[in-house]
Amino acid sequence: MYTAELQKTARIASTEDPDKLAAFEARVAADEFIEPKDWMPEAYRRTLTRQISQHAHSEIVGMLPEGNWISRAPSLRRKAILLAKVQDEAGHGLYLYSAAETLGTSRQEMIEALHSGKAKYSTIFNYPTLTWADIGAIGWLVDGAAIMNQVPLQRTSYGPYARAMVRVCKEESFHQRQGYEIMMHLAAGTVEQKRMAQDALNRWWWPSLMMFGPPDENSPNTEQSMRWRIKRDTNDDLRQKFVDITKPQADAIGLNVPDPDLRWNEEKGGHDFGEVDWDEFYAVVKGEGPVAKERMKARRDAWEQNAWVREAADAYAQKQIRKREAA
Amino acid sequence: MSKDWPLWEVFVRSKGGLSHRHVGSVHAPDAEIAVRHARDTYTRRMEGVSLWVVPSAQIIASDPAEDGPMFEPAEDKIYRHPTFYNIPDGISHI
Numbered sequence A: 001m002y003t004a005e006l007q008k009t010a011r012i013a014s015t016e017d018p019d020k021l022a023a024f025e026a027r028v029a030a031d032e033f034i035e036p037k038d039w040m041p042e043a044y045r046r047t048l049t050r051q052i053s054q055h056a057h058s059e060i061v062g063m064l065p066e067g068n069w070i071s072r073a074p075s076l077r078r079k080a081i082l083l084a085k086v087q088d089e090a091g092h093g094l095y096l097y098s099a100a101e102t103l104g105t106s107r108q109e110m111i112e113a114l115h116s117g118k119a120k121y122s123t124i125f126n127y128p129t130l131t132w133a134d135i136g137a138i139g140w141l142v143d144g145a146a147i148m149n150q151v152p153l154q155r156t157s158y159g160p161y162a163r164a165m166v167r168v169c170k171e172e173s174f175h176q177r178q179g180y181e182i183m184m185h186l187a188a189g190t191v192e193q194k195r196m197a198q199d200a201l202n203r204w205w206w207p208s209l210m211m212f213g214p215p216d217e218n219s220p221n222t223e224q225s226m227r228w229r230i231k232r233d234t235n236d237d238l239r240q241k242f243v244d245i246t247k248p249q250a251d252a253i254g255l256n257v258p259d260p261d262l263r264w265n266e267e268k269g270g271h272d273f274g275e276v277d278w279d280e281f282y283a284v285v286k287g288e289g290p291v292a293k294e295r296m297k298a299r300r301d302a303w304e305q306n307a308w309v310r311e312a313a314d315a316y317a318q319k320q321i322r323k324r325e326a327a
Numbered sequence B: 001m002s003k004d005w006p007l008w009e010v011f012v013r014s015k016g017g018l019s020h021r022h023v024g025s026v027h028a029p030d031a032e033i034a035v036r037h038a039r040d041t042y043t044r045r046m047e048g049v050s051l052w053v054v055p056s057a058q059i060i061a062s063d064p065a066e067d068g069p070m071f072e073p074a075e076d077k078i079y080r081h082p083t084f085y086n087i088p089d090g091i092s093h094i
């Protein structure tokens, strides 16, 4: 999902002190937390920097599809709620950038990597939000999938990341509930409203399943990341859990999950479900999502058009310093 | 009369994975001695696994007289809490 190995680094032979490495591995295996000043293998630092910054980028880019509907929310209540949610996502991005910075990469470098297209973010945000029901579907499914991924990360081995996840998880709960509430109301509304809710579910279901990342057999970094407790569950396990939890929620409001192969399997105690279109997933990862270009343009425009605010704040701070020196 | 040593605010991480929390302050002539004093003053009973000290003069606090305008705007935004939303019984994991 937000963090599912969207880029891979070549494995380089470790030239690190084997004693330090062994001590590190032992600490992590004992579920101890690693803090910024602790010794850590270069690959651990690199993997985490990539994962946390991708997660941060996803929160920030994730504001765009929803931001699209703030001015068109159907009531003042919905508008206030959506505004509060999008504001939270900005906060999540900030917590995560701060956590990533403790590993030695500057905010500036991360933002430049995003804007130049070098950095990845969750594929889900490269789909368009066509109707108001999409706001419901995003809260319910996209935030739902995010929660599923983020809850175990509260125990991830890197302290600043784990603590950021604790804050984030506390805030996510309302995101999912407001989304489900929107779907619930639409599904109980007019024929047209119900059709709108179903259409949103149809379009967001599969991209939501893709959020958990490629299938385990195509996820070569999973093993290392699990050993280092950077990741606590495999992509397929989380995807299964998501399907099992979400299907009854759809049933409860009379919506149909758009998967003809979806059925309860008594033997495994979980649902069987259809194959995700992985070609589509990889295409979106590569930047071929329906609105990928639009998203990045919106990011860059916001950055450039608001440059004057940063410059004015800098100029003011300089002026204060000069004033104090003169006094 | 000689002057007090500068004041340092002390933060203790009580165990791995938790954030440092403010516990109090110490006087010390420099950072190194501040850490030692903090250890002796605040962690004599295994209260922590890590210490931070920060010169008190470096802390910028919000103005107590401005508490209202600063924090009250959050008060009526009850929709930021999950309990604001009614999800019928029988629907779980949400």
Ligand SMILES: [Fe+2]
Pocket (backbone or CB within 6 Å): A059, A088, A089, A092, A168, A172
């Ligand atoms: Fe978020």
Ligand SMILES: [Fe+2]
Pocket (backbone or CB within 6 Å): A002, A059, A092, A146, A150, A168
């Ligand atoms: Fe998130």
Ligand SMILES: [Fe+2]
Pocket (backbone or CB within 6 Å): A089, A143, A146, A172, A175
């Ligand atoms: Fe969220």
